[in-house]
Amino acid sequence: MNVTETKALLLYTAEKMVDSEPMLTELDLKIGDGDHGLGMQRGFAAVRDLLKGETYQPKDVGELFLTAGTKMMSSMGGASGAIFGTLFRAGGKAIAGQDTFNAAVLSQFLVAGSAGVFARGGAKPGDKTMMDALVAAEKQSLLVQNESLENALLSITKAAEEGAESTRNQVAVFGRAKSLGERSLGYVDPGAVSMSLILKYMAEFVTH
16 A cells, blocks of 8 residues: 555544544443543544645655654543554654555554553553553564455454453553452453554455
8 A cells, every 4th residue: 555545544544443432431431440432532533633634645654653643642641642652653663764555564563563562661461451452463463464465454453353352351450450450350451452443444444
């Protein structure tokens, strides 16, 4: 996909993330303070508004993701803004200069984004955070980086969804859910679900 097509992909993803607010809020009310959905909605609404404007024409794919991450950081607030903003900024920096968004570039984005989020928050798989979905996606992306973007995104999304689902059987050690301890068992982490949704919507755009 060229830069214009990738911009359309990100716009579609942002619009779908905005629409996901009620579901994410409901998930967060079970183990958090219920503000995760609203934070994601705010962040992706800012990205949507940026991409809808005719004036914003990123020079390459890296700049597109980097700028989206900056928008998230400045509009979302809270831990989610820092974490998802870092994912897009760190991933965007790693693919600076790329004119094409393909499976290999997506893999670079996820690997660098994952490293950036880990450096920022210190969470690792098993801690019941978005990292459970992100690291699963990152690992899968390395296996499919020579495939078509369509096939790669489908298998990466599946891995992320399985990673998010695995948080159901984990006890939270980060964030608001940490105070619940064992009571956080049986509920998926909203951040991990958000991570899997971002990839799911990208896959939807590419396959339709």
